[in-house]
Amino acid sequence: MKLPFQSTFFMALGLLVAVLAPFGISSKFQLDVLTLIFFTAYLGQSWNILGGYAGQFSFGGVMFFGTGAYTSSILLSSFGLPPIIGIFAAIFMGALLGLVVGYLSFRSGLRGSYFALITLAFAELLRVLANSVEFTGGGVGLFLSYAPGLYNLQFTSPTGFYYFSLILLVISLAIAMWLEHSRFGAQLVAIRENEDAAEALGVDTLKCKIYAIMIMGGMGGAAGTFYAQKYLYIDPPISYSIALSVEMLLVTIVGGMGTVFGPLIGSFVLHTVNEIARHFISTPGLSLIVYGFILIVIISYLPNGLIGLFRKTQKNKEDNDA
Amino acid sequence: MMLEVKSLTKRFGGLVAVSDVDLDVAKGEIVSLIGPNGAGKTTLFASIAGFLKPDEGEVILNGTSITKLKPHKICKQGMVRTFQITQPFATLNTLENIMIGAYANTSNKPLAKSNAERVAEIVGMTSLLYQTADGLTVAARKRLELARALATDPQLLLLDEVMAGLNPTEIDEIVDVIKGIRDTGITIFLIEHVMKAVVNLSDRTYVLNDGKLIAHGTPNSIASDPAVIEAYLGHGAAKTMARG
Numbered sequence: 409m410k411l412p413f414q415s416t417f418f419m420a421l422g423l424l425v426a427v428l429a430p431f432g433i434s435s436k437f438q439l440d441v442l443t444l445i446f447f448t449a450y451l452g453q454s455w456n457i458l459g460g461y462a463g464q465f466s467f468g469g470v471m472f473f474g475t476g477a478y479t480s481s482i483l484l485s486s487f488g489l490p491p492i493i494g495i496f497a498a499i500f501m502g503a504l505l506g507l508v509v510g511y512l513s514f515r516s517g518l519r520g521s522y523f524a525l526i527t528l529a530f531a532e533l534l535r536v537l538a539n540s541v542e543f544t545g546g547g548v549g550l551f552l553s554y555a556p557g558l559y560n561l562q563f564t565s566p567t568g569f570y571y572f573s574l575i576l577l578v579i580s581l582a583i584a585m586w587l588e589h590s591r592f593g594a595q596l597v598a599i600r601e602n603e604d605a606a607e608a609l610g611v612d613t614l615k616c617k618i619y620a621i622m623i624m625g626g627m628g629g630a631a632g633t634f635y636a637q638k639y640l641y642i643d644p645p646i647s648y649s650i651a652l653s654v655e656m657l658l659v660t661i662v663g664g665m666g667t668v669f670g671p672l673i674g675s676f677v678l679h680t681v682n683e684i685a686r687h688f689i690s691t692p693g694l695s696l697i698v699y700g701f702i703l704i705v706i707i708s709y710l711p712n713g714l715i716g717l718f719r720k721t722q723k724n725k726e727d728n729d730a
Numbered sequence: 731m732m733l734e735v736k737s738l739t740k741r742f743g744g745l746v747a748v749s750d751v752d753l754d755v756a757k758g759e760i761v762s763l764i765g766p767n768g769a770g771k772t773t774l775f776a777s778i779a780g781f782l783k784p785d786e787g788e789v790i791l792n793g794t795s796i797t798k799l800k801p802h803k804i805c806k807q808g809m810v811r812t813f814q815i816t817q818p819f820a821t822l823n824t825l826e827n828i829m830i831g832a833y834a835n836t837s838n839k840p841l842a843k844s845n846a847e848r849v850a851e852i853v854g855m856t857s858l859l860y861q862t863a864d865g866l867t868v869a870a871r872k873r874l875e876l877a878r879a880l881a882t883d884p885q886l887l888l889l890d891e892v893m894a895g896l897n898p899t900e901i902d903e904i905v906d907v908i909k910g911i912r913d914t915g916i917t918i919f920l921i922e923h924v925m926k927a928v929v930n931l932s933d934r935t936y937v938l939n940d941g942k943l944i945a946h947g948t949p950n951s952i953a954s955d956p957a958v959i960e961a962y963l964g965h966g967a968a969k970t971m972a973r974g
């Protein structure tokens with residue numbers, strides 16, 4: 409499948425706008441919101457690879473994030489290893505954790521809600537572990553010192569972190585596009601659609617699912633380093649927060665599972681709605697209700713996510729053209 | 731021998747679905763497996779293709795045992811099955827469905843695509859290439875099962891009732907397709923209820939009843955075998971067999 413000229417053009421344009429955005433946006437707050445949008449979209453994409461493409465829903469996606477955060481942070485605080493190297497260790501540990509969790513659960517044939525629950529259990533287990541051992545700083549958490557510089561992946565201005573998150577986002581989009589055009593991606597989709605048929609047709613379903621969760625794990629690991637270097641503090645509840653596990657699947661489901669741009673669209677819309685609701689509604693709790701209501705509407709009326717809207721109109725257009 | 735099955739037994743709890751079955755399929759043959767509903771035909775196929783682990787016995791493909799291999803490994807060794815209850819990749823279109831089969835031999839997308847298109851032509855699905863699988867008719871889904879399996883470039887095809895639910899015209903078409911596939915050198919082992927097709931296609935036929943093989947021979951000799959007629963009595967198929 410060749411990329412049509414039109415979508416290549418829009419992607420290049422989008423990237424250009426994103427690269428130039430800091431020059432046009434003077435508000436630190438807005439740049440921070442954008443950074444958060446990209447970061448969540450990136451995490452959503454990591455969930456999307458296993459959940460959206462391969463159809464294996466996880467409720468414990470945060471475990472890779474937390475493990476990555478601890479990996480580079482401990483390497484930095486205990487061994488002085490700069491995070492620019494530590495981030496690769498975090499990716500490695502995330503992927504390794506993916507291998508372990510994937511092997512244990514897929515090997516024993518766990519699917520559907522069983523798999524989702526086992527990932528949740530792993531994340532909770534790691535949270536308890538991080539709380540009780542010493543080298544993680546236990547319940548006190550880990551404080552990282554402020555020492556801006558590229559080698560520390562720390563920046564004096566929000567612009568630095570904005571570009572850091574943009575790079576992560578672009579990498580995640582590139583991975584998803586590669587899936588769309590590769591045999592591996594097609595095999596993941598085949599597993600999602602019908603695992604028995606995939607296996608019959610020569611797809612090593614166990615290996616493919618393990619690779620997918622390892623990619624997810626590696627991506628989550630890098631996100632952990634990003635977070636730790638941006639906020640300079642991690643503890644078990646932050647690192648293994650259920651809320652983040654939910655957020656990464658939510659942005660993907662809202663935007664559109666198994667699509668390249670679903671997580672980004674979902675992240676953009678959910679964060680924007682969230683900010684607007686918070687801004688205009690002062691009654692405590694009401695903004696959350698509005699947010700929840702919009703979520704329910706999107707999920708019940710758009711089973712393919714927001715991207716489904718766009719696809720439908722595009723399909724109608726093609727039909728009309730034909 | 732291309733395929734040898736030796737004393738294969740498969741139990742589900744107390745039920746012996748396949749009992750001590752011995753059979754073989756030689757290169758270039760079309761061999762059929764018939765028997766009343768619930769005889770254990772699908773279970774036997776699933777046990778041969780690695781989807782079920784036999785409780786006893788051995789499956790040998792081209793001289794090497796494949797009894798303990800997983801289905802994808804067996805596929806790579808040249809044997810592929812289709813499903814009686816069609817198992818399409820529902821949201822993918824016909825072409826993408828067939829490409830999954832073609833990817834068994836290449837990771838190159840354009841090559842997989844052209845192989846899939848060639849196979850679609852063989853099974854007569856060229857006009858349905860861009861139709862989503864969940865919108866296909868029963869007949870088309872059966873063809874899709876066949877096409878995907880064929881796209882893996884097998885030496886031996888196991889076809890499980892690819893004619894069930896088709897009308898007489900569609901059956902004639904698929905019989906021709908199967909003959910065409912055999913003529914390209916692919917060996918075929920098929921489960922079938924449509925007796926006309928069995929007689930028309932098969933070099934040899936095995937009859938399974940209650941998990942046990944009760945007869946084996948040319949389709950015509952089978953049709954007059956008393957044990958076979960006995961097995962089919964009450965299923966209303968005895969007459970069909972005799973007419974065969």
Ligand SMILES: Nc1ncnc2c1ncn2[C@@H]1O[C@H](COP(=O)(O)OP(=O)(O)O)[C@@H](O)[C@H]1O
Binds near residue numbers: 765768770771773
């Ligand atoms: N997964 C299973 N678990 C338990 N019993 C099964 C299972 N699959 C098939 N059976 C039983 O095994 C017998 C043979 O079934 P099957 O192989 O589907 O027969 P056929 O294909 O000849 O119609 C039937 O009695 C069926 O109910």
Ligand SMILES: [Mg+2]
Binds near residue numbers: 814
């Ligand atoms: Mg059957």
